[in-house]
Amino acid sequence: MRDYHTSTPPASTKELDATQKFNVVAHNISKVDGEGLVLGRPAYTDDLAPQNALYVKLVRSPHAFARILSIDASEALKMPGVACVLTWKDCPRIPITRAGQGNPEPSPHDRFILDEYVRYVGDEVAVVAAENEATAEKAASLIKVDYQVLEPILDFEKALDNPIIIHPEPEIHEMFPIGFEPKRNIAAAYHMEIGDVEKELATSPVTVETTVHTQAQQHVALEPHTAFSYLDIQGRLVIVTSTQNPWHTRRLLGLAFQMPLRQIRIVKPRIGGGFGGKQHIHIEPYVAMVTMKTGKPARLALTRREVFEATFTRHEMRVKVRLGADPDGALRAIDMQVLSNTGAYGEHALTTFMVAGSKTLPLYNKVKAVRFGGHVVYTNKVSAGAYRGYGAIQGLTGLESAMDELAHKLGMDPVELRRKNMLHEGETSEVFRIMGEGTEGVAMIIESCKLEECIRRGKELIGWDPTHLVQEVAPSKVRAKGMAIAMQGSGIPLVDMGSARIELQDGGFFKLHVGATDLGTGSDTILAQIAAEELGVDMKDIVIHSSDTDHTPFDVGAYASSTTYVSGSAVLRAARSLKQKLIEAVSLKFGVRPQDLTFEDKVFRTIDGSKELSLNDFSYDTLYHDGAKMKTIEATESFSGDKSPPPYLAAFVEIELDKETGKVDVVNYVAVADVGTPINPNLAKIQIEGGLLQGIGMALYEDVRYSDKGHMLSHNMMTYAIPSREDVGRITVELVDSYEPSGPFGAKSAGEIGIDTPPAAIANAIRNATGVRLTQYPFTPERVLMAIRQAEKGQKGQT
């Protein structure tokens, strides 16, 4: 059993400056839905499905690439209780993307809800609906499909210009130029250069080149993807689903089925985790097809195996980084070349790929030249999609591995090398302006960056001494330290938009409606905190309802670390606007000027003290008592950022490496982050702690493995292990004082920054422990041991 009494000092319990400054914001308030969820009250999609709903099962492809010659459903249809069997012939021939993104979508429209071709093992072939689950399962097994099996491409290194073309169909297209060349198996491509990288590299006294290969990773949200649908009394299609983006889902379903959007309503109840995995359309079309065909409610909850085999993974990437520097460590050039594997369809192909550069390269903004480019290719593996970190984790793993190699070559403390070159407050990077997510970027001056403080405190917590990074603790067991720094964004500037509506109710409380989508992160809670702070009321005076396309205002959804910054800013604006309207209404009632009225502690008072009215009394006046002057007082506001202020994080890890077995164990992981004002420090910290553990899982063992025929071998939680609470030692997260002027009460994002550092920081610690640079993820004991043995052999060969 692990000893948890480590040498790392516990996280500071010092209050943040913001906690003293605000009443509700920057305070640890329990999630509004927390107790109900712990007590298991019905809340998630499958808990709420109608009892009379048909059960939907999907027939899936057993082949990595094949053409469907025929589908014989006659045996299935004979079974009592079977309601329908639907195939590609029942689908309009409209190419869409399953990526829930803005409009126009930066992902190619290369997918049909059901198609004559199947492009990975698990691709959808037919939809079966029956009165109970057992019948649906049995009926699905009776459907006979005749396939013409085609040779697949499984290795992404061999995809480009392969004679096998995965997407020959003529109807598919891009919505705007994304470098889409399906005849070459290219889903997207991009290139940019600032300065002359080759010239700078050629004239740099010191250069390094490091290539890392990061693997596909599964989200493993504990709630499988689930949806149910029904027709409402007006005959409209209602879909209740575990989605991160109700509006994108509605828009794309409308396109797929050629339905007016007014005929569709999407509702998101509680969700059991997302991490990007529910930013896609995996299940909604199939329940919708059944409901539209039969007129009956339909439900579909994926099995865990289906979640593994047929939803999305993280994009596998090969990232090559070349650095050029002066002998004093001043960076002169960065070149990052990336090959990304999007799998069978191009969801999030361009955007994750661009983020590999756009959310990493600005970290080192003092270079004379910087270049980024490469391709995103199709293969016959399950599609890759959005996953927390979204390209940044892959790019950063390459960049921060190369930075450490440079430090070794220069004989410099890796911390000092980073401090010498990194971004500071008041500075900018050309990369912000040039690279966006699928489009041009937006120029931005950094107004909050406390990386120096994050590094200072992180060094203190881990006990960083560059001359003692390695320590033998037992024969063949070494402890070693490593580090990395990271940045992310806060929403996509000029693309992401969120809205909020606040309305005064009788009883003097406020109804807050937001389109933002709480995935379990606590966004309903922090958005209510923002409203309460601005209105000067308690949390209990705000009743929040979110994520219903009929009942809440528009929001793009929860992704790209956008909710706190984008949706939170919309809430702040709505609360500010409502407060103004309340003061105006009461001043009219009192016959005074608005500026002569205050609203504090839920009481309106004239400055001279002559009149006062409680919010409670006013709420009845305006809704019941004031005759012709009665009115609902509400405000709706929106926000779209013209910048995306990055949060920052400095990470320090201490590993224990067993040189006999190759096992790497994380003993301590210290992360100090600048997320601006944390609206709810506990919830922000948990976001980072959870992100770190997912990143550690990616670094050490999570891996999507296939047979040589393209069958996924890691298709359950036995063969794809996520970290348990015994697998990692102490994780210590601290937040530093920081204030982002453009964010709500100074806030930036916290959702993704946590995941970015572990693959690089752990690689850097292993490098310190063994002298070997590991580049092939994950770092399983076999790989570590083989790398050590190979290095030993190499050394022997030299002597």
Next chain:
Amino acid sequence: MIITLYINGKKESVECQPGEMLTEVLRRAGYVEVKKGCDTGNCGVCTVLLEGKPVLSCSYLAIRADGKQITTIQGAAKEAEEFAHFLTAEGADQCGFCAPGFALTVLAMKKELPNPSEGEIRHYLAGNLCRCSGYEGQIRAIKKYLEAEHA
């Protein structure tokens, strides 16, 4: 076939198929607080107490539970509410999908282990996975909960 279960102290006669697991039968009977996560006995979200001991209901044949006492989180609501207070105070409830099974296991641990070390706590709860929290917040909550119970 019909089996008899004593769920949260209430006698229930429920229909079940041969080979069917307890999770399915419980959810169909309306006990949706028992979650379905991995189908292979790995994640722990389906945990119920069977005769007072935590079992993974997704890997427990329903028919084996015939005539037995089953407690779901709703049957331990009073105690669970106390623990929920500590868990939510740390923000470690997150998406909540693992929480009912996790909380039931914490309650069982409290009865079984008198004064567990952190290592023992983590070991006892190792079968209850959480993908959101990174576990540290849950551990903080458990420690504070146990301290308060002992005080």
